Amino acid sequence: MARSSSKDAQDLFRALWSAYAATPTNLKIIDLYVLFAVFTALIQLAQALDVLAELYGHREYIQEVPLEIVTLFKVVYMALVGSFPFNSFLSGVLSCVGTAVLAVCLRIQVNKENKEFKDLAPERAFADFVLCNLVLHLVIMNFLG
Amino acid sequence: MAASDAHSGASIRHAFGNVLGFFILLLIGVLAFSIRLFSVIKYESVIHEFDPYFNYRVTQFLTKNGIYDFWNWFDDRTWYPLGRVIGGTVYPGLTLTAGTLWWMLNSLNIPLSVETVCVFTAPIFSAFASWATYLLTKEVKGTGAGLTAAVLLAMVNFSSSFVPSYISRSVAGSYDNEAVAIFALIFTFYLYIKTLNTGSLFYATLNSIAYFYMVCSWGGYTFIINLIPMHVLLCIVTGRYSSRLYIAYAPLVVLGTLLASLVPVVGFNAVMTSEHFASFLVFIIIHVVALVYYIKGILSPKMFKVALALVVSAGLAVCCAMVAVLIALVASSPTKGWSGRSLSLLDPTYASKYIPIIASVSEHQPPTWPSYFMDINVLAFLVPAGIIACFSPLSDASSFVVLYIVTSVYFSGVMVRLMLVLAPAACILSGIALSQAFDVFTRSIKLQLPSVSGQSNVDAGEASSGNVVPNDPVKTDKNEDTSKERTSKKSKKKEKEHVEKPVSKSQIKKRLLVLPLETSIIAIILLVLLGAFYVVHSVWAAAEAYSAPSIVLTSHSHDGLHVFDDFREAYAWLSHNTEIDDKVASWWDYGYQTTAMANRTVIVDNNTWNNTHIATVGTAMSSPEKAAWEIFHSLDVKYVLVVFGGLVGYPSDDINKFLWMVRIGGGVFPHIKEPDYLRDGQYRIDSMATPTMLNCLMYKLSYYRFVETDGKAFDRVRRTEIGKKYFKLTHFEEVFTTHHWMVRIYKLKPPKNRIRGKIKKSKSVQNKLENKLEKKRTKKEPLLV
Numbered sequence: 001m002a003r004s005s006s007k008d009a010q011d012l013f014r015a016l017w018s019a020y021a022a023t024p025t026n027l028k029i030i031d032l033y034v035l036f037a038v039f040t041a042l043i044q045l046a047q048a049l050d051v052l053a054e055l056y057g058h059r060e061y062i063q064e065v066p067l068e069i070v071t072l073f074k075v076v077y078m079a080l081v082g083s084f085p086f087n088s089f090l091s092g093v094l095s096c097v098g099t100a101v102l103a104v105c106l107r108i109q110v111n112k113e114n115k116e117f118k119d120l121a122p123e124r125a126f127a128d129f130v131l132c133n134l135v136l137h138l139v140i141m142n143f144l145g
Numbered sequence: 146m147a148a149s150d151a152h153s154g155a156s157i158r159h160a161f162g163n164v165l166g167f168f169i170l171l172l173i174g175v176l177a178f179s180i181r182l183f184s185v186i187k188y189e190s191v192i193h194e195f196d197p198y199f200n201y202r203v204t205q206f207l208t209k210n211g212i213y214d215f216w217n218w219f220d221d222r223t224w225y226p227l228g229r230v231i232g233g234t235v236y237p238g239l240t241l242t243a244g245t246l247w248w249m250l251n252s253l254n255i256p257l258s259v260e261t262v263c264v265f266t267a268p269i270f271s272a273f274a275s276w277a278t279y280l281l282t283k284e285v286k287g288t289g290a291g292l293t294a295a296v297l298l299a300m301v302n303f304s305s306s307f308v309p310s311y312i313s314r315s316v317a318g319s320y321d322n323e324a325v326a327i328f329a330l331i332f333t334f335y336l337y338i339k340t341l342n343t344g345s346l347f348y349a350t351l352n353s354i355a356y357f358y359m360v361c362s363w364g365g366y367t368f369i370i371n372l373i374p375m376h377v378l379l380c381i382v383t384g385r386y387s388s389r390l391y392i393a394y395a396p397l398v399v400l401g402t403l404l405a406s407l408v409p410v411v412g413f414n415a416v417m418t419s420e421h422f423a424s425f426l427v428f429i430i431i432h433v434v435a436l437v438y439y440i441k442g443i444l445s446p447k448m449f450k451v452a453l454a455l456v457v458s459a460g461l462a463v464c465c466a467m468v469a470v471l472i473a474l475v476a477s478s479p480t481k482g483w484s485g486r487s488l489s490l491l492d493p494t495y496a497s498k499y500i501p502i503i504a505s506v507s508e509h510q511p512p513t514w515p516s517y518f519m520d521i522n523v524l525a526f527l528v529p530a531g532i533i534a535c536f537s538p539l540s541d542a543s544s545f546v547v548l549y550i551v552t553s554v555y556f557s558g559v560m561v562r563l564m565l566v567l568a569p570a571a572c573i574l575s576g577i578a579l580s581q582a583f584d585v586f587t588r589s590i591k592l593q594l595p596s597v598s599g600q601s602n603v604d605a606g607e608a609s610s611g612n613v614v615p616n617d618p619v620k621t622d623k624n625e626d627t628s629k630e631r632t633s634k635k636s637k638k639k640e641k642e643h644v645e646k647p648v649s650k651s652q653i654k655k656r657l658l659v660l661p662l663e664t665s666i667i668a669i670i671l672l673v674l675l676g677a678f679y680v681v682h683s684v685w686a687a688a689e690a691y692s693a694p695s696i697v698l699t700s701h702s703h704d705g706l707h708v709f710d711d712f713r714e715a716y717a718w719l720s721h722n723t724e725i726d727d728k729v730a731s732w733w734d735y736g737y738q739t740t741a742m743a744n745r746t747v748i749v750d751n752n753t754w755n756n757t758h759i760a761t762v763g764t765a766m767s768s769p770e771k772a773a774w775e776i777f778h779s780l781d782v783k784y785v786l787v788v789f790g791g792l793v794g795y796p797s798d799d800i801n802k803f804l805w806m807v808r809i810g811g812g813v814f815p816h817i818k819e820p821d822y823l824r825d826g827q828y829r830i831d832s833m834a835t836p837t838m839l840n841c842l843m844y845k846l847s848y849y850r851f852v853e854t855d856g857k858a859f860d861r862v863r864r865t866e867i868g869k870k871y872f873k874l875t876h877f878e879e880v881f882t883t884h885h886w887m888v889r890i891y892k893l894k895p896p897k898n899r900i901r902g903k904i905k906k907s908k909s910v911q912n913k914l915e916n917k918l919e920k921k922r923t924k925k926e927p928l929l930v
Contacts, residue, residue, distance in 0.1 A: 008451045008454075008455065009455055011451070012451050012455065015444060015445070016440070016443070016444065019443040019444055020443065022443075023443075086413060087406075087413075090403075090406065090413075090416060091403070094399055094402065094403050097399055098396070098399040098400065098403070101395040101396055101399050102346070102396060104391070104395070104435070105346055105349070105391070105392045105395070105396060106346070108344075108388040108391065108392065109344070109346070109392075113442070114388060116344060116387065116388060116389060117344060117388075120344075120345075125346070128345060128346035128347045128350070129346055131346070131347060131350055132346050132347075132349065132350045132396060132400075135350050135353070135354070135400065136399070136400055136403070139400065139403045139404055139407065140403065142407060143403060143406065143407055
């Protein structure tokens, strides 16, 4: 049972990979961008989580669960401060999440296979994307204080 | 030849419809504006009621001192001795809007006073609101253009500019948050639906900005941030997920949350309180769903099944863990992270059980059935028809409207004030219902008229030309759209797809749906009559029921019109005859007015943020004179203001509000007990009243010297003679009573001089002496003053 499911999983990943390899390069670039943004957001979250845990003295409790992840991120968040100025933490995380979300939207719109957006020119989609990003980052700069 | 003829005819009709539609819009705007001017015509251009006075005062401050001082404004004239941080505790949307309007007008050299701008803000925005309602309806029903759209427009605008429950909050002079917030609410919904229909990021950006304006304007923004996730969830559950849904929702959550936390009064609440958690949860869900759809798209069906089996088992565990963490977080806070007002919405009995201060506000009470009829009138009967019309065909947008009406009906059932949220939804749905009805009837008339003339051949031809009419506007639409931006073209195309399918299907249906000629004519006449009845009712409601400023009162009697301008008389007296730093105590209802009109410091006001402080004033009002004097003296109070309607029969006076003072006071200070003021559970002030009642400060201040008016001391509000007619005040003295006795102002007597040598004497002697001294002083006092 376990072997078959692991074989299934292997098959699945192979299928996923081959299917993904067929996507156009520009979409792949966007995907990388999204991944990067999500990764940054996760780092900030983990760092905030750790600081919170230290604050509340539940450090071991947190460390029980995602041990590897926490240790992995420790290197990164050493230099950073934590979630204390809550607005900067929030704007940091939300800017990453927002960037990722907007990039996903862009990806949806420029994807040629997506029939819903067939007559939306990629230039137009990109202009919208830039506008939205502009608003997002204006707000974030304002929110940072 | 015939085809081109038909085409040119249709395009003329289309152009005609557009022009007509434009004029209808314009006229409806004028109408929506002018129907709200009754209060200015009947009374004068004056700010109404309680909260508007505060907003007016804030706007004055803003225009005088600029925006930075406004954000940092610490107001030391209310909530003495605590004060209030105005910039951080007020929804600034309304104030900033009116301030900007005033600034613009002044820079155009139109010298209007701030007050005038404030008075007319609400009517202006109600015109905007009716336009926004039309846009939303158009987006929901997606009828192309031309006469049908014009009819729809007329119907929706017609109902929305007239709906009494909205009129009640937006007459000229009622300068309150809701005046602009309803416009913002509808406009946000419109942009959401627009984004949903087009899938354009541009509209998503606009949507979050509109949401920002809504957050600025009114606490009711939580309605949006809960309704939209509900709709998204509904779409996902019913298998209507599309990438347009993702574009409409995900940027809104991120941008909206960030923008909302820019507003000082919301701040971190935008991520910390339970009102907003629903949106985050749905945000996560929509990402999972989007990923699933994406993987489904790139994998073969068989592999997808395998993936599903793997992912579901792993995903469920993660989801469970997250939900558990979330619940633990929420449960760890005492109120479960909900604010009192939201809780009283979810559990209608909550407020009356725990927070008397919320329950004591009359607009937080549940409405009665007559008030539904009064406020939305015939719309109440048209709404169900509109809901049915939304289900054929059901689109993402129409399901949103259905969800909107269902939730708003519930909320309006909990609080009278939220009837306001119901009003636009009712307008949209009844507008849809009416326009559909007109559509059916006129079409059946059109189909029947030639068949009356005779030939069966014509019937078939007419039927096909009848089909041309709904098709052609779509075609011309397309031509027009090439000049427009591509997204709107996109939307129209979608609409076209939407429209065309039902059209082709309903070609057969239409033939079946033809009603007899006489029936349809009668039905149209009846519908018009219904509309006329509605107009009559609304105009009556606007003129009679909702235009009273409640600052100036009028009454008609056999010898003509009486005007009671007592409030302004009293506030003017205060501002002219008291020191600038004197503190005035009154029940919190009159706090805003006192600071705005009399410019005196008050102890509590309508921003009921500190329950204990209000309870202190309530306790003072329900204590005997000496204890009350001590409480007031400890708060530095110089004057006490009570509102008394017994002489002229003004029912919302302090004696009628008194039980709430007892309840709120007793909630914090347990020595005040409600049963002490009730005789056998009845609240009465006649000779059967309890001694506690007859000796409390409120009774004494209200009825002091009342017997001198008619010799019998007959209270016209309670319709009874009062219980204790002759009494003297020991610690207070009357300084001013207005013309109709509606406002009475008392001054606290200064503390007695202590007479050193007599302290050691026995108490009885001392009391006697004190009484004597006091009598002397009361005689002397007027001379001294």
